[in-house]
Amino acid sequence: MKSKLKLTLFSAVAAGVVSLPSMAQSPAEKVYVPHGKHDEFYAFLSGGYNGQLSVYGLPSGRLLKVIPVFSVFPMNGYGYSEETKAMLMTSHGFIPWGDTHHPELSQTNGVPDGRWIFINENNTPRVARIDLKTFETTEILEIPFSGGNHASAFVTPDTKYITAATRFSVPIPQKDVPIAEYKKYFKGTLTFVRADQPGKMDIAFQILVPGYDYDLAHCGKGPSYGWCFFTSYNTEQAHTLLEINASMKDKDYIAAVNFKRAEECIAQGKYKEVKTKYAHNYRPDEGDRIARTEWKTSVKWIIPKECPGVIYFLPTPKSPHGVDVTPDGKYIIGGGKLATVIPIHSFDKMINAIKNKQFAGEVDGIPILKYEAINHCEIPNPCLGPLHTEFDDKGYAYTSCFISSDVVYYDYKKCKVLGHVPTYYSVGHLLIPGGDSAKPWGKYLLPMNKITKDVFLPTGPELPHAGQLYDISADVKNTKPQFLLDLTELGEPHYAQAIPASILAPKSLKIFELEKNTHPYATKSEEEAKVVRKGNEVHIYMTAIRSHFTPDNIEGVRVGDTVYFHVTNIEQDWDIPHGFAVYGARTSNLLIMPGETLTLKWKPQKPGVYPFYCTDFCSALHQEMQGYIRVSPKGSKVPIKYGTGEEMHVVK
């Protein structure tokens, strides 16, 4: 009897505790998304050295998709199919790999709008546009006169421009010089890429700057609209052992660029047109969906001396990494990587300092503003190794701290630290949905780490990177963020972005309309399937539908021929892709979405009969979705013959 009473009492108290808001729900309950429900946010994590972009659901942490951007992707044929290989063309030729760093969603009025997401390539400088109806890379622009495109691809609040810059200054224009003559020849460029029109990405202008390392960027919004901010390190201009030689000075600079002023100078002809060659690759998301390379031949250079007012240097301690603008657009926070403080600059003070000419000096025609004149405050002893900052919707900033493996959160107006949460381990970038925009959705915080060690089951020397999901929906002034989940990540996520699923999910494309397919080799019905020889080229106009290819028997191909399988998936149902692979192909398979045409190039090496088949389990008779292609010796007289089922067509 007594024990029953106790149990009842205990249950009542337990129920009371559970019904308390926020902390009452366990982390497991908060991240569990039951069947039939979907995640609340899409998160886009860069893949770093895998050259891709990973799509996750939050709060579950489920990996939804890997979008190939700068790296070939044999899983679906990106970079291998005739329709996609031009995406990876550069002035250095076809490059199968890239290093993706900073994804940023397109914005309208400073708020992520879900049209596109941009991302940069660091190694061979490029920027890309990913369409968020198809979740496919549709456009890549090469950035000439650059090295290490790191301060990229950050957008202006209207998505008019995305940024690019030289992390590694190089001789501009490139030439064969002794490396030791760095100071004489090496320069940097800050590039503004016009980005608001799909298919029309273009370099609006480049600003020629001293040969420092330009590291990260963010553009102003609200009152600071019209400006973009770039951090720099190595103002020492070292060219070897930078870890020592580029860490000498107490302060380096944040470059504040007035792009409206730059537009004026361009309009007034105060620029230099420079000849060069760089690739612009575009794959339309409808129509023929064939990527093509357009060679661009010149850029406009703005020389700061000839366009006064276009750029100022804001002294910032010490080798700053991230530069982040508060949602209200009033403050600029530098991640003083080696500093003992987090410096916060005031945009208003900066404008006043410019007006009152409170300069501490000048480099190559670029005025250096006085630190005291622009600084709002320094967050004292925040943590060790502050790198990047994101914001919530309550006026708080969250800065990742690499050395102390934690995130410090603080009131950036009052310059008051509120607390710390741990990361496992050595955090780099961090994410809050909309956390660098004018309207953060301050519900979750995701620090992304560089060292994993014992967080997950060991998988040999190479481990996945880890991220920690925190709930920051309660007022973090009074309630500590709640640790929810460890996430495994692909490659090495640098920056990441997240957006409410309610914005993206309704627009997500289900199929490509076969009717709108304008691919020159599209085969829209089985009756149109055919095989055409043009000299040494054999074009196979093939359809795929559950559960056969038409044609599935092909003869008359000879060693020495180049065979093009133009496969059209003539399905019009959601989630019925077909795959295509042929024996001995030195490329990859194709994964063809409904209504789409993709082409596999195949050069048979030896006579014989080779099977091809569907690689995507499409139906109950998927295993039967196969065919044969006969390859005869060079000079053979076997005629072109093809068909599926009883009827075979012979080409005489």
Place this chain on the structure above:
Amino acid sequence: MSWISRGLIALASLIMIGIYFKPLWEITLYAPQYREGLRMIIWVNKITGGTPHDLRNINLLNHYVGMKKIDPDSIPELKILPVVFGFMIFLGLLTALTGSKKLLYTWVVLIIIIGIASLADFWWWEYDYGHDLNPHAPIKIPGMAYQPPMFGCKNLLNFKACAFPSTGTYLLAISGTIGVISAFIEILRGRKKA
């Protein structure tokens, strides 16, 4: 004919015009991966899908069990029925104009015949699709037929097929009923006079 019954038969004819704008019947196929259902919508002159591609996808799935392709162009009823109902609308309006009882009774008899014939034809059409199977179909289950229901739901292998009359059929029923009422009024009036 009284003004009331002339008005009613005119109303019945006008309501019948609605079937050119509203579907007659809907058949929906549900499966685990088609929770939203694949829908086939039968109109007086066409067959459409719930989405622009549903009909194509139904045909694609049906080919596994050897069912014939549903091709609206090869269904003669879709060409005959619009004319038949057009004639009935014309006849009804003519009846209202002339006030001829003979025409009214003809209209009522015809609409009943057409109604029964259409349902019988529909049943036969469904029977044929469900039973006339390609002997070379990949999936053959002895004794299994795939005739969809006319009213209600029925399990056909992995699919649950549900069929229900739609707005157009209800309009026809209302139109017919009004016609019958009109005829009754005339019959009753005839008796009173006698």
